[in-house]
Amino acid sequence: MPTQTAPRSCPALFLTAPASHQGKTTLTAGLARHHRNLGRSVHVFKTGPDFLDPFILERASGNPVYSLDLWMTGEAECRRRLYDAAASADLILIEGSMGLFDGTPSSADLAAVFNVPVLPIIDVSGMAQTFAAVAHGLATFRPGLPFHGVVANGVASARHAEMLLEMLPPSLPCAGAVMRDPAMALPERHLGLVQAQEIDDLESRIATAAARIAETGLAELPPPVAFAPAAAVAVPRLLAGVRIAVARDLAFSFLYPANLELLSALGAEVAYFSPLADEPLPAADAVYLPGGYPELHLEALGAHGATRATLRAHVAAGKPLFAECGGMLYLLDALTERTGTTGPMLGLLPGHATLHNRLAALGLQSVELGGETLRGHAFHYSSVQTPLAPYTHARRANGAAPGEAIYRHGSILASYLHCYFPSSPSATAALFKP
Incomplete structure (x- = not known):
């Protein structure tokens, strides 16, 4: 043709x-x-x-x-x-x-x-x-x-x-x-x-x-x-045979359609689950916890047990888990929303987050992982207190100040950074490759 x-x-x-x-x-x-x-x-x-x-x-x-x-x-x-x-x-x-x-x-x-x-x-x-x-x-x-x-x-x-x-x-x-x-x-x-x-x-x-x-x-x-004409770029099937469980509900909904499409183009099978409905993690080789509004659902997320137990088993088995912003907050020991109400979270990442009335971060940022650069952005009203030392930091698109901290804890990689996966298919594959 x-x-x-x-x-x-x-x-x-x-x-x-x-x-x-x-x-x-x-x-x-x-x-x-x-x-x-x-x-x-x-x-x-x-x-x-x-x-x-x-x-x-x-x-x-x-x-x-x-x-x-x-x-x-x-x-x-x-x-x-x-x-x-x-x-x-x-x-x-x-x-x-x-x-x-x-x-x-x-x-x-x-x-x-x-x-x-x-x-x-x-x-x-x-x-x-x-x-x-x-x-x-x-x-x-x-x-x-x-x-x-x-x-x-x-x-x-x-x-x-x-x-x-x-x-x-x-x-x-x-x-x-x-x-x-x-x-x-x-x-x-x-x-x-x-x-x-x-x-x-x-x-x-x-x-x-x-x-x-x-x-x-x-x-x-x-x-x-x-x-003007523009040709599609071929995506290598770097995640062929990998099944990725993606949290998706009212608490975890910050998902670019292009991110999900890229995971499929990389060869991954994507399965969805709802932490808010306390659904157990489906059989998966890796987990993606996107951002959202966990602070609006403290009581429900704190009371549920099936999602918590299966996510803990996933991490204990050393399987990859990538979390962004609200997904990272869900991994912490606890989360305090703006009225002062505190709810327990998963306890898979040591630390505590507090939601503030003022914006804490906004802007385009990128992170280098394994020699490849993923681009994205940060936008949040909360701050995290954790004993973990950052694995690395993101870089701001404009300005010399360091970007968001990236935390690695066992098989978990977590940050406030929301990544745009098509900016680097190979870096994305590395996030979820068992």
């Missing part, structure tokens, strides 16, 4: 904002659902590391949501993901992270590399003509950045909409004035949005957002964008 060399064109938009908490995820979900309601295939991507927004966007679009980040996932994988999506999508949406120019690399950097038109969403609560100044600043700060227009979100009335638009220059169209509606707002907690599977009326909220979108210029498809 001849190699595909022609670009693929697909309508695409990059939804961004001047800051967090402007309504990006709500409107991206609403836009995806609106076009899905019209029978279109919508593929949504999320910029940067994020485990919460993608599952809401997946519910809205009906398709898996993958991460795009020029540093963590790499430009080549971003190109391949977009090129593959353009083969079947009627619309590609990319939701940015934080503000348009925040971070290195930023959402603006990603939009510029792939020439995807930018559409800033601005929360106009308490704002009138200044909306035009903010929109103008975003549009002109970086010359050459493709712009589709701007969206006013949280509009109070028709008169409010008039005031917002009266000083907007003709060169910067308003693609939509979305009226304020609490029925479409998404609830939040300390790490971001509440998980999709915890929002009982999520479908209603997405439907309401879609209805609001239908009243605006966003109801029409944007112009097509040409995505």
